[in-house]
Amino acid sequence: MAQKTLKNLIHPVILCxxxxxxxxxxxxxxxxxxxxxxxxxxxxxxQTLARASDGAVFAAPIVVAGGDHVSLIEQQAEGLDxxxxxxxxxxxxxxxxIALAAARLDRxxxxxxxxxxxxxxxxxxxxxxxxxxxxxxRADWLVSLxxxxxxxxxxxxxxxxxxxxxxxxxxxxxxxxxxxxRALEFLTDGSHSWNGGIFAFRAGALxxxxxxxxxxxxxxxxxAVAKGRLDGMAFHPDAAAFAAIDGESIDYAVMxxxxxxxxxxxxxxxxxxxNWASLHDALARDAQGNHAPEGSxxxxxxxxxxxxxxxxxxxxxxxxxxxxIDGGEVLVTSRDAAPHVGxxxxxxxx
Amino acid sequence: MAQKTLKNLIHPVILCxxxxxxxxxxxxxxxxxxxxxxxxxxxxxxQTLARASDGAVFAAPIVVAGGDHVSLIEQQAEGLDxxxxxxxxxxxxxxxxIALAAARLDRxxxxxxxxxxxxxxxxxxxxxxxxxxxxxxRADWLVSLxxxxxxxxxxxxxxxxxxxxxxxxxxxxxxxxxxxxRALEFLTDGSHSWNGGIFAFRAGALxxxxxxxxxxxxxxxxxAVAKGRLDGMAFHPDAAAFAAIDGESIDYAVMxxxxxxxxxxxxxxxxxxxNWASLHDALARDAQGNHAPEGSxxxxxxxxxxxxxxxxxxxxxxxxxxxxIDGGEVLVTSRDAAPHVGxxxxxxxx
Numbered sequence: 001m002a003q004k005t006l007k008n009l010i011h012p013v014i015l016c017x018x019x020x021x022x023x024x025x026x027x028x029x030x031x032x033x034x035x036x037x038x039x040x041x042x043x044x045x046x047q048t049l050a051r052a053s054d055g056a057v058f059a060a061p062i063v064v065a066g067g068d069h070v071s072l073i074e075q076q077a078e079g080l081d082x083x084x085x086x087x088x089x090x091x092x093x094x095x096x097x098i099a100l101a102a103a104r105l106d107r108x109x110x111x112x113x114x115x116x117x118x119x120x121x122x123x124x125x126x127x128x129x130x131x132x133x134x135x136x137x138r139a140d141w142l143v144s145l146x147x148x149x150x151x152x153x154x155x156x157x158x159x160x161x162x163x164x165x166x167x168x169x170x171x172x173x174x175x176x177x178x179x180x181x182r183a184l185e186f187l188t189d190g191s192h193s194w195n196g197g198i199f200a201f202r203a204g205a206l207x208x209x210x211x212x213x214x215x216x217x218x219x220x221x222x223x224a225v226a227k228g229r230l231d232g233m234a235f236h237p238d239a240a241a242f243a244a245i246d247g248e249s250i251d252y253a254v255m256x257x258x259x260x261x262x263x264x265x266x267x268x269x270x271x272x273x274x275n276w277a278s279l280h281d282a283l284a285r286d287a288q289g290n291h292a293p294e295g296s297x298x299x300x301x302x303x304x305x306x307x308x309x310x311x312x313x314x315x316x317x318x319x320x321x322x323x324x325i326d327g328g329e330v331l332v333t334s335r336d337a338a339p340h341v342g343x344x345x346x347x348x349x350x
Numbered sequence: 351m352a353q354k355t356l357k358n359l360i361h362p363v364i365l366c367x368x369x370x371x372x373x374x375x376x377x378x379x380x381x382x383x384x385x386x387x388x389x390x391x392x393x394x395x396x397q398t399l400a401r402a403s404d405g406a407v408f409a410a411p412i413v414v415a416g417g418d419h420v421s422l423i424e425q426q427a428e429g430l431d432x433x434x435x436x437x438x439x440x441x442x443x444x445x446x447x448i449a450l451a452a453a454r455l456d457r458x459x460x461x462x463x464x465x466x467x468x469x470x471x472x473x474x475x476x477x478x479x480x481x482x483x484x485x486x487x488r489a490d491w492l493v494s495l496x497x498x499x500x501x502x503x504x505x506x507x508x509x510x511x512x513x514x515x516x517x518x519x520x521x522x523x524x525x526x527x528x529x530x531x532r533a534l535e536f537l538t539d540g541s542h543s544w545n546g547g548i549f550a551f552r553a554g555a556l557x558x559x560x561x562x563x564x565x566x567x568x569x570x571x572x573x574a575v576a577k578g579r580l581d582g583m584a585f586h587p588d589a590a591a592f593a594a595i596d597g598e599s600i601d602y603a604v605m606x607x608x609x610x611x612x613x614x615x616x617x618x619x620x621x622x623x624x625n626w627a628s629l630h631d632a633l634a635r636d637a638q639g640n641h642a643p644e645g646s647x648x649x650x651x652x653x654x655x656x657x658x659x660x661x662x663x664x665x666x667x668x669x670x671x672x673x674x675i676d677g678g679e680v681l682v683t684s685r686d687a688a689p690h691v692g693x694x695x696x697x698x699x700x
Binding site: 025297299300308311312313314315316317318319321323325328329330331332333334336337338340341343344345346347 | 375647649650658661662663664665666667668669671673675678679680681682683684686687688690691693694695696697
């Protein structure tokens with residue numbers, strides 16, 4: 001039941017997994033990060049679709065999501081093609097999600113895997129990088145869009161650049177989240193990039209590498225698709241087969257094992273909006289580094305973010321603080337602690 | 351129309367002026383600081399009355415307040431004697447307010463002037479200090495209860511101790527709010543105390559000194575009382591006479607000019623609860639210095655205060671921050687900036 005490949009077009013595969021507890025209380029399990037208008041009027045999911053909508057470059061998108069979010073997707077994505085919404089029976093991390101889409105595509109289709117909850121400021125740079133990555137993918141490279149770092153981030157994995165290829169580089173090494181000292185080296189040595197979770201694969205090449213490194217997962221995905229059923233725009237893989245998969249990320253399952261890993265460097269104003277401090281960085285800020293809605297008042301504050309769904313916030317003498325009011329919940333976190341918002345019982349027990 | 355003096359009893363005079371914008375948004379013009387249960391179940395006003403309620407030491411209290419707060423006082427103070435609520439026609443600072451009460455008392459009555467919005471942890475120490483002050487007041491000293499400093503506070507005036515008297519000291523000098531360097535000296539030199547706004551006077555002595563140093567104010571207070579009218583528990587001084595007064599604090603009008611200024615040192619857990627950081631200091635705190643209501647959650651926070659009239663507050667990674675939710679308003683201030691909450695337009699434009 002593979003889809004027809006449109007020759008030379010890139011097939012966007014939009015992943016809508018993830019709980020998004022780190023943007024609590026704005027992001028909730030019932031409406032997680034991709035489906036919120038965190039930056040601008042469109043949601044991050046809508047922006048992801050729009051970014052890959054140029055019909056001269058991209059084919060119709062495929063969306064992979066959990067059943068809880070089907071109605072949000074139907075509201076926010078108009079006119080997905082029949083079978084282009086793949087509904088995961090349960091969450092099994094990125095490798096099975098990506099493999100589902102690959103198995104639904106023609107083996108020669110080039111897919112571009114895009115998380116739906118990232119922000120990219122420069123769409124043009126994104127499209128150029130996607131085209132370069134697709135060129136390598138057609139030659140059976142498994143390609144990661146490699147984000148040029150702008151800070152010594154210790155929360156991401158890194159990719160080390162190897163020899164030059166036609167439109168990118170071979171990956172010399174995947175590097176686990178570094179300590180600050182190494183992250184500072186990576187920032188200046190020019191050969192390390194962030195692994196941002198955006199990938200280009202020829203569908204058949206991805207499935208072949210998965211079969212090589214994770215044969216059981218590959219077989220279960222194949223079974224789940226073979227026994228799946230189509231229902232309008234939604235395709236439902238077989239629940240039993242999919243549930244039997246041992247969930248794993250695409251990095252661990254394939255990218256770190258394949259000998260065909262490649263990278264295309266991309267400087268495109270990327271942010272994973274991983275927490276309130278990242279969102280703050282992606283928003284327009286005043287000369288003091290503050291961002292606040294109209295009606296709120298900040299006096300003698302620097303690097304301070306205010307997000308409110310109604311109540312006025314008055315802030316005084318703060319440095320590097322995020323204040324978020326949503327649905328009757330009040331969160332106040334230092335920017336430094338923002339990555340740990342998921343620790344709060346409010347975020348955990350939604 | 352002077353009240354009868356009860357020989358040897360001290361007449362508490364409770365002052366209920368002041369806007370209290372620095373505890374916004376909890377404190378509002380319509381219900382300012384004295385009338386809020388900020389520490390414990392009783393309001394600061396009720397605690398002030400209770401502190402001076404031992405019938406063996408104190409006579410029935412006199413309350414001086416603005417017309418806006420009469421109903422709050424009637425709710426919170428049961429059974430004030432007839433004429434014992436003096437309603438100021440307008441706000442004219444402390445000297446005229448105190449003089450109104452003095453003019454309503456017998457000249458030989460000893461009055462103890464108590465702000466209604468301070469906190470005193472040790473009632474026993476307060477009563478002992480009041481008795482010592484009253485003893486000096488009977489000998490026509492104008493006595494300030496002098497608070498032993500526990501920090502180098504730059505927000506208060508200081509009193510320098512002079513020669514010893516029977517139950518206190520002569521005041522050598524009133525010192526304006528110092529810079530930090532001097533405040534640090536005062537903290538350790540043992541001869542400087544805070545001027546906490548609690549005074550003992552013989553009513554006649556206070557009126558005589560006022561007539562000497564502020565003759566016009568003394569005359570207008572006399573006129574306002576002479577032309578005043580009694581209405582149940584309330585006494586209403588004449589509005590035209592009182593409004594004609596040039597308002598001034600008792601410190602500027604009398605204490606800094608009289609040759610009979612005395613002081614009684616008091617270590618009684620005093621706080622003027624002048625801002626959210628002061629309130630925080632007076633509240634019970636956990637080992638990390640935090641205070642928060644049940645239901646709120648603080649993770650990796652130190653020296654942080656949460657006050658909420660309902661919404662749950664979740665705080666993460668904060669140091670020295672006060673978060674106050676009240677009536678739909680959200681205030682977040684650093685402890686250092688807490689004295690400046692009155693700058694916020696929310697506090698100013700109530």
